[in-house]
Amino acid sequence: MQKLLVCYKWVLDEQDIKVTGDLSLDTGRAKYKISDYDKNAVEAGVLLGEQHGVSVEALTFGTAAVKQSLKDALSRGLDKVYWIGDAAAEQADAFVTANILAGAIKKAGPYDLILCGEGSADSYSQQTAPRLATLLGIPAITFVRQLSVADGRVTAIRKLGDCTEEVTVTGPAVISVLPEINKPRIPGLKQVMAAAKKPSEEVKVADLGLAAGELAPKVRSLSVKGYVMDRKKVIFKEANQADNVAKLVASLAQEGLC
Incomplete structure (x- = not known):
């Protein structure tokens, strides 16, 4: 194994998103972050790099704002980041994202392993990794909890x-990991300062040789609204707590929830 690649996405921090009275989303004060699921992929790649003494690079695709992610990504142990900042990311679905990532990987590779989060924190379509593997003509292993x-x-x-399944494959391959695979490291001051000296390289979509049809999304998001849960507000008031628990379990069973 000589070189690894991790794909990550720069997303809005869901904790900063507010739901307004008409259920629309207010993202005016929301900051960006590396998708939490992708932080697990970054950590998995860096750990493998440390264990085997190989280079670990990263690739990210987003709007122009994605450039802000470089310092955070590099502080997590990566050796280099390729970034693609393009307006196409505004409406890009998994089809477009996979096409762009595959085009960039073909230019920067080859890689022995390509790691992704099982899904992104915003759309969580779980399609990008399998699509990427298909475009590259290599195996895909999804829902990975141990590697x-x-x-x-x-x-x-x-x-x-x-249940669990054990899979063995000879690389190269695309691996999508679950959050339980590891606990991502929190970069310290030394790592953050060192990140400024690490290389990054911008990749232009126009240089990837993609046809217009490969950049046209198959799915378009028309609007996103907050979800309101209508709670039943059932309260059990028996003096004996065991009776309250029994009634709760019976109620949940009646609803088909247990």
Whole structure:
């Protein structure tokens, strides 16, 4: 194994998004961050890089604002970041995103492993990794909760509903990881300062050789509204707490929730 790549997305911090009276979203004061799911992918890539002494690069696609992510990404142990800041990201779906990422990877690669988060914090379509693998003509392993590399072979434990599956593949491959795979590191002052000296490179969509149809989204978002849950507000007031618990369980069972 010689070189790894991690794909990440620069998204609005959901904690800063406000739901207004008409259920529209107010993002005026929302800051950006690396998607929490992608932080797990970055950590997984950096850990493998440290274990095997190989270079770990990253690739991100977004609007012009994505350039703000470079310092944070590089402070997390990455060696280099390729970034694509283009207005096409405003309406890009998984189809467009995968096409652009694949085009950039073909120019910057090859890579032994390409890691992604299982989904992004904003849309969570879970399509980008499988689409990317198809475009690159390499295997995809999704829902990965544990990952190791030995003797040129990748072994992954996948979480599938109420069971797990062990998969072994010879790279290159695209791996999408679950949040439970690790706990992302919090960069210290030393790492943040060192990030300023690490390389980054801008990639232009126009240089990827993509046709117009490959940049036309298949899905367009017309509007996004907040969700309001209508609670039943059932209160159990029995003196004996065991009776309250029994009634709660019976009520949940009646609703088909347990």
